[in-house]
Amino acid sequence: MTALLETRGVWQRFGGLVANSDVSISVGRGEIVGLIGPNGAGKSTLFNLIAGVLPPTQGSIWFDGEDVTNMPAAERCQRGVGRTFQVVKSFETMTVIDNVIVGALVRNTVMREARRKAHEVLEFTGLAARADVLASDLVPAEKRRLEVARALATEPKLLLLDEVLTGLTPTEAQTGVALVRKVRDAGITVLMVEHVMEIVMPLVDRAIVLDLGKVLVEGKPSDVVRDPKVISAYLGDRHAVGA
Amino acid sequence: MDKNFAARRRRDLIIAAVLVALAALAPLLIKDVYVQNILILTLMYAALSQSWNILSGYCGQISLGHALYFGIGAYTTELLFTKFGVLPWFGMLAGGVIAAIIAMGLGYPFFRLRGHYFVIATIVIAEIGLLLFQNWEWAGAAMGITVPVRGDSWLKFQFMRSKLPYFYFALVLCSLAWFVTWWLEDSKWGFWWRAVKDNPEAAESLGVVVFNSKMGAAAVSAFLVAIGGAFYAQFLAYIDPESVMGFQFSLLMALPAVLGGIGTLWGPVLGAAILIPMTELTRSYIGGSGRGVDLIVYGALIVAISLALPRGLVSLFSRSKAKGATR
Numbered sequence: 001m002t003a004l005l006e007t008r009g010v011w012q013r014f015g016g017l018v019a020n021s022d023v024s025i026s027v028g029r030g031e032i033v034g035l036i037g038p039n040g041a042g043k044s045t046l047f048n049l050i051a052g053v054l055p056p057t058q059g060s061i062w063f064d065g066e067d068v069t070n071m072p073a074a075e076r077c078q079r080g081v082g083r084t085f086q087v088v089k090s091f092e093t094m095t096v097i098d099n100v101i102v103g104a105l106v107r108n109t110v111m112r113e114a115r116r117k118a119h120e121v122l123e124f125t126g127l128a129a130r131a132d133v134l135a136s137d138l139v140p141a142e143k144r145r146l147e148v149a150r151a152l153a154t155e156p157k158l159l160l161l162d163e164v165l166t167g168l169t170p171t172e173a174q175t176g177v178a179l180v181r182k183v184r185d186a187g188i189t190v191l192m193v194e195h196v197m198e199i200v201m202p203l204v205d206r207a208i209v210l211d212l213g214k215v216l217v218e219g220k221p222s223d224v225v226r227d228p229k230v231i232s233a234y235l236g237d238r239h240a241v242g243a
Numbered sequence: 244m245d246k247n248f249a250a251r252r253r254r255d256l257i258i259a260a261v262l263v264a265l266a267a268l269a270p271l272l273i274k275d276v277y278v279q280n281i282l283i284l285t286l287m288y289a290a291l292s293q294s295w296n297i298l299s300g301y302c303g304q305i306s307l308g309h310a311l312y313f314g315i316g317a318y319t320t321e322l323l324f325t326k327f328g329v330l331p332w333f334g335m336l337a338g339g340v341i342a343a344i345i346a347m348g349l350g351y352p353f354f355r356l357r358g359h360y361f362v363i364a365t366i367v368i369a370e371i372g373l374l375l376f377q378n379w380e381w382a383g384a385a386m387g388i389t390v391p392v393r394g395d396s397w398l399k400f401q402f403m404r405s406k407l408p409y410f411y412f413a414l415v416l417c418s419l420a421w422f423v424t425w426w427l428e429d430s431k432w433g434f435w436w437r438a439v440k441d442n443p444e445a446a447e448s449l450g451v452v453v454f455n456s457k458m459g460a461a462a463v464s465a466f467l468v469a470i471g472g473a474f475y476a477q478f479l480a481y482i483d484p485e486s487v488m489g490f491q492f493s494l495l496m497a498l499p500a501v502l503g504g505i506g507t508l509w510g511p512v513l514g515a516a517i518l519i520p521m522t523e524l525t526r527s528y529i530g531g532s533g534r535g536v537d538l539i540v541y542g543a544l545i546v547a548i549s550l551a552l553p554r555g556l557v558s559l560f561s562r563s564k565a566k567g568a569t570r
Contacts, residue, residue, distance in 0.1 A: 051448060077450035085448075091441035093506070102438045105431050106450035114431075115248075132247070154449055 002065055004029045004189050005050065005158055010059035012045050012213075019045040020056070021213045027158070032180065032190040034204035034221070036197060038234050042213040043193045044086065047162055050191070051083045052076040064157060078106060082156030084147035086163045086193075090135035097122065097131040099146055103153030118153055124186075125149040125179060141172040148179065152188075159183060161192040165199045177203050197234075201225060209233070255425060255508060263418050270407055277527075279406045283478070285519040286413035287471055291492075292499035292511035293420035294467035299497065300506035301424075301433065302460035303440025304354070307493045308365030311372040312342040312465040314488030316472025318376065321388045321482055331400040335473035339466040346465035347458050354457045369493060376484040387483025390476070400477050409478050416474060417512070420467050424508055427463075436460050440506070468496070495519075498541055502548055504555025513556050518544070 003026035012020040019042045027033045037043050049056050052073035060069045068076055077083075082103075091099050100118035101111075108114035122128045125145050130138065135146060144164050151159055165176045180203060184190055194200040201207065201221040209216045209224060211233040217224055224230055266286070273279060291313070299305045319338030323329035329337075353364045377385045395402045402408045427433040435456045438446035443453045476482045503514030522537045529536050552558050 053444075072452075073447045074450050074452045077448060083448050085445065089442045089445035091438050091445065093441055094437055098434065098437070102434050102446065102451065103449045105434055109431065111429055111431070150445075150449060 003027060003062075004064060005191065006062040007046070007050065008060045008062065010046070010049060010056045010061065012042075012049060012054075013057045018213050020049070022059075023210070023213070023215055024059075025208050025215060025218070027189060027191050029157075029189055030184070030187065031206060032184050032192070032204045034200040034207040035191060035193045035210065036195070036200060036207055037210035037216070039195075040212075041210040041233075043210055044162070045213075046210065047083075047160060047193050051081060051160055077154055077156075080155070080157035081160065082151035082154045082158070083160040084144075084151055084162050084164055086166075088140075088143045088147055090138070090143055090146055092136040093134070095132050095134055096127055096138065096146060096149075099135050100149050100153045103150040106154045117155075121149050121153045124182070125152065126175070141168055141175075144168070144176070145179070148183075152183065156188060158189045158191060161190060163193055163195055165192075166195050173199055197225065252425075252429060259418070259421060259425070263414065266414055267411070270410060276406060279410060281520050281523045283406060283410050283413045284523065285515055286410070286417045287475065287478075288495055288499055288519045289512045289515035290413070290417040290420040291468055291471045291496045292503075292515055293417070293424055294464050294471065295496040296500045296506065296511050297424060297427065297436075297467075298457075298460045298464035300500055300510070301427070301440065302436035302457055303506075304457055304460065305362050305497075306365040306464075307362055307490075307497060308367075308369030308372075309464070309468050309496045310488050310490060310492035311369040312346060312468040313472035313475070313492050313496075314372060314376065314484070315342045315345060316469030317476035317482050317487040318382060318388075318472075319469070320473040321390055321476050322382060325388055325391065330398060331473065331477055335470055338469040338473045342465040342469035342472075343462040346461040350458050350461045354454055354461075366490075366493070369488070369490065373484050373488045373490075376488060383483070385483060385485075387481060387486070390480040390482075392480065401480070409474075412474060416471060421508075421512065423463070423467065428508060432456070432459055437506070495522075498545065500555075501545060502541075502555060504557035507555065507557045509557050509560075510555050517556075 005027040007023055007025050010020055010023045023046055035043050035046065048054060050061060052068070052071055055070050060067055062068065063076065063079060063081060066079070068079065091102065097118055100121055101114050104114040104117040108117050119131070122131055125148055127142065127145055127149055130142060135143070138146060148161070148164060161180070165173050168176060177199065180190060180192070192200065192204070204221055206219065207221045207224045208218045209230050216233055217227045217230055269282065270279065273282070295306065295309050316335065316338035319341055320331050320334035323334040323337060324331055349368055353361060356364055376382060392403065393399055393401060395404055397408070435446065435451045438449070438451055439453050439456050447453055472487060476487060479486070499514030499518050500511040501514065502518055503512065504510030518541060521540065525537045525540055548555065
């Protein structure tokens with residue numbers, strides 16, 4: 001079976017800066033894959049390339065057996081790519097339910113069905129009690145959850161999570177972890193960018209470590225965290241010697 | 244929760260029906276032609292502002308150039324009528340279609356602009372339109388077009404003896420613009436527009452084709468405004484570029500919505516009901532010597548509203564939203 005998502009030799013340059021160089025990764029159906037790396041490793045750039053915010057300078061991106069390299073974000077969403085934003089982008093003047101309905105309208109053209117789907121997603125994500133609140137009145141952790149709910153309402157095959165667990169309290173993070181597992185159990189493949197290793201490692205099936213725009217290491221989380229290259233990338237060479 | 248939502252929609256519809264019924268009976272009590280005139284203008288501006296609100300309120304693309312579409316509606320109708328004998332009813336529709344096409348043609352380059360740049364572009368384009376019409380000999384240039392009087396007739400949409408037919412048409416137009424907005428509010432387009440206004444990037448990630456959404460909003464908005472323009476031309480029975488395409492029309496479409504509540508269903512109607520009578524009354528009391536005093540009045544009003552009630556006057560009525568909030 002082919003991978004759900006594949007990047008083939010992807011490069012992204014911003015002027016003289018190379019954000020991604022020759023990145024080839026693949027995500028299989030039903031996996032939870034963590035994309036990790038220190039600050040400035042090129043995680044967010046790669047993430048945006050996959051979501052379709054901009055096309056790569058070079059290389060190609062394949063989703064569900066189709067070349068989507070130059071496909072705009074809206075169309076990728078229709079094909080089954082859902083995403084969240086690191087800096088939350090709620091529709092602030094709309095209620096929580098209305099935010100989610102926007103997502104649900106991708107696959108439900110009849111309003112009543114879209115509304116029902118949105119309510120279903122709010123149940124699933126634990127936001128049902130907040131349905132009629134304005135998005136601007138949510139607390140930060142709820143806003144993160146709304147990002148996920150909105151993306152789930154588009155009924156994606158692949159859910160891209162951009163640092164949804166970063167900056168949460170330990171309890172909130174645990175709730176978030178449980179939600180991600182639930183999403184995978186619902187049959188949705190997850191690719192998550194995370195900064196904090198402790199949270200993601202127990203959660204993911206596979207981790208891909210980016211450093212300086214390249215894939216550094218890829219493998220099972222338990223192996224990755226012990227890899228000297230990863231330790232040196234995160235902590236500097238001095239610490240890697242001891243490992 | 245769905246029940247609440249459906250109930251609110253139904254309540255809006257009932258309130259609207261009652262208001263329309265009351266308005267329809269108003270001429271029984273109000274015989275004074277001057278007051279009738281004010282009512283007609285109020286209804287017309289309510290309709291225009293409601294239409295403006297679709298693009299600028301719901302979709303968030305602030306236009307200060309809608310006078311262009313108003314003028315196009317007026318000119319299409321009168322040029323077709325005086326030059327080719329086409330009945331105003333068809334001219335009105337033709338004007339709406341032409342305005343919608345022009346709105347999309349202009350949207351093609353301008354919807355790539357954001358925020359203030361878009362607003363400036365709309366002002367400039369409307370001014371260019373005004374200049375073109377002032378110099379277009381075939382369309383009467385600065386002299387304008389006098390609509391030939393052929394006696395009272397619904398067919399020719401022309402009434403000299405009584406203003407009531409205009410009143411009822413304005414009422415229908417206002418109801419239509421309101422109903423279109425009501426219907427759009429719970430439609431795919433309505434949701435897309437609000438999403439585009441709040442955050443285009445997030446909208447795009449949820450499958451909304453932002454550019455097409457803006458084009459759709461522009462077309463609907465321009466179409467309805469042009470119908471209003473056609474009405475106004477028939478009502479005045481005389482048009483010239485300044486009197487149907489002047490910048491004041493762009494302002495008078497935006498202000499009621501801003502005053503009442505931008506991007507809301509009731510805002511434009513409420514705003515127009517306050518602003519237009521006020522404008523007309525100040526104008527007539529102060530007379531020719533105080534030209535522009537009405538502008539000072541609504542300038543002050545807008546400042547007061549944006550300071551005290553940034554969501555417009557309708558926010559006084561909607562406490563349900565505030566109750567659900569945590570703060």
